[in-house]
Amino acid sequence: MSKYLLACIFVVGAALQAQQPTIPTELGTAPLTGDAASNRSNSLAYGLTVSTAFDDNATDPANVNQGRTNLTSSIQPQTALSLNRGHISSRFSYSPGYTYSSDIGTYNASSQSAGADVKYLFTKRLSLHFVNAFSLTTNPYETFQANSDVPSLGILNRPNESALGANTRNTTEQSQADLVYQLGRHTSVGAGGTFTDLRYKAITSGNSVNAASVDSCGWSGHAFYSHQWTARYSFGIQYTAQQLSSDTTTGEFSTLSHQVLGFVTIAFRPTIHLSVFAGPQRSEIDNNYLNLQSPFQFHTHRTSFAGGSSLIWQGEHNGLSANFVQQISDSGFNGGASVLVRTIDVQMQRQLTARSSVRLFGTYVSNNQLDPVSAFLLTDYASAGVGFSKSLTQHVTLNFSAQRQQFLGATGNLLQGYRQHSHDIGTVSLSYNFIRPIGR
Numbered sequence: 001m002s003k004y005l006l007a008c009i010f011v012v013g014a015a016l017q018a019q020q021p022t023i024p025t026e027l028g029t030a031p032l033t034g035d036a037a038s039n040r041s042n043s044l045a046y047g048l049t050v051s052t053a054f055d056d057n058a059t060d061p062a063n064v065n066q067g068r069t070n071l072t073s074s075i076q077p078q079t080a081l082s083l084n085r086g087h088i089s090s091r092f093s094y095s096p097g098y099t100y101s102s103d104i105g106t107y108n109a110s111s112q113s114a115g116a117d118v119k120y121l122f123t124k125r126l127s128l129h130f131v132n133a134f135s136l137t138t139n140p141y142e143t144f145q146a147n148s149d150v151p152s153l154g155i156l157n158r159p160n161e162s163a164l165g166a167n168t169r170n171t172t173e174q175s176q177a178d179l180v181y182q183l184g185r186h187t188s189v190g191a192g193g194t195f196t197d198l199r200y201k202a203i204t205s206g207n208s209v210n211a212a213s214v215d216s217c218g219w220s221g222h223a224f225y226s227h228q229w230t231a232r233y234s235f236g237i238q239y240t241a242q243q244l245s246s247d248t249t250t251g252e253f254s255t256l257s258h259q260v261l262g263f264v265t266i267a268f269r270p271t272i273h274l275s276v277f278a279g280p281q282r283s284e285i286d287n288n289y290l291n292l293q294s295p296f297q298f299h300t301h302r303t304s305f306a307g308g309s310s311l312i313w314q315g316e317h318n319g320l321s322a323n324f325v326q327q328i329s330d331s332g333f334n335g336g337a338s339v340l341v342r343t344i345d346v347q348m349q350r351q352l353t354a355r356s357s358v359r360l361f362g363t364y365v366s367n368n369q370l371d372p373v374s375a376f377l378l379t380d381y382a383s384a385g386v387g388f389s390k391s392l393t394q395h396v397t398l399n400f401s402a403q404r405q406q407f408l409g410a411t412g413n414l415l416q417g418y419r420q421h422s423h424d425i426g427t428v429s430l431s432y433n434f435i436r437p438i439g440r
Helices: 002-018 140-149
Strands: 043-060 063-085 088-101 109-121 126-137 168-184 187-202 213-228 233-248 251-269 272-289 297-314 319-329 339-351 356-369 379-391 396-409 423-437
Touching: 043 140, 063 140, 088 140, 109 140, 126 140, 140 423, 233 319, 251 297, 251 319, 272 319
Parallel strands: none
Antiparallel strands: 043 063, 043 423, 063 088, 088 109, 109 126, 126 168, 168 187, 187 213, 213 233, 233 251, 251 272, 272 297, 297 319, 319 339, 339 356, 356 379, 379 396, 396 423
């Protein structure tokens, strides 16, 4: 009986959500399944994950031109606090980790990830949503794990994802805040901003302080209007101003862009939504190569097309998410000026039995040069994989995953140490998780 009651609550909740106007900055952030959307609030979750990963072609800083096999072991405690108190709903998480490799010494390192997701209702009409995610990783497995442990920004505000599978020391911080006011039951307006701080450093065999590095920083401000036209159709418009800057050993790069996007959202069912968006983007590019004012300073204006789509099917136990975005973004670990990025991201989850599920995922990132005088060789990135999860007991879960990471085009740029190899990674992990209710 309780299962049918939970199913009814989920369907009604999804239907109510479908009646709300689309918030552009929240596209791509919905949970994949209803199970994940209805996680327990006012609780403290804690646990430990022990894992082993095998890489068939890892990048060895001692010889970056030739990959080698690598076996790593990791231990990762996790803790998360979820609170729901009247006007405020929040979740805070923190997860340190340590990885050991007997094959490549530079893979012996610690990692950190922390996240915050806070929603506050000032009144029935006015709300604030704040998201922050921080991670520090040193190998591809840690990077993927950290991204799954922290909240995600909307697909329009995420940084370049081509660094996800790279063997670099990544320090990333992302923040997003939105203030939304409901003019009526079917109309919303809002404004907000984002901030990203990305630092990539080449891993050398001696951990040299002179290793090549890329520091990127970005901010954006946006305002939107959204209206639900009918029970099925919503439309809206959003303006965004964005500043991207990066500092590398080869120069300083800056791009200021203005973007206007129109949105149309179709609710085929309460649990199936498709959003399509498109519009122009005007960019002002200022690049200073080799930190010299002349003759390597380059200034130009470029007009480009921005657009994409987001599809979400959120079942109670099964789900599908597919996103496509084209817009100006940072260059990731490529180490140059801003680029035109096309990103495709797909995730699918299916419950096989009451205790087991399978998950498919894939990402493709294409980087296209905006600066015609740039000598940087850009790398595209593709990744695909499958994961299997089985609950052995109420608190113990066994996970298997296998994925292929492919670097396309240039596998290394002018920055020594950033050469990457396409590889396959297989992982097995055992997780111990506990949830304790808190408060009343």
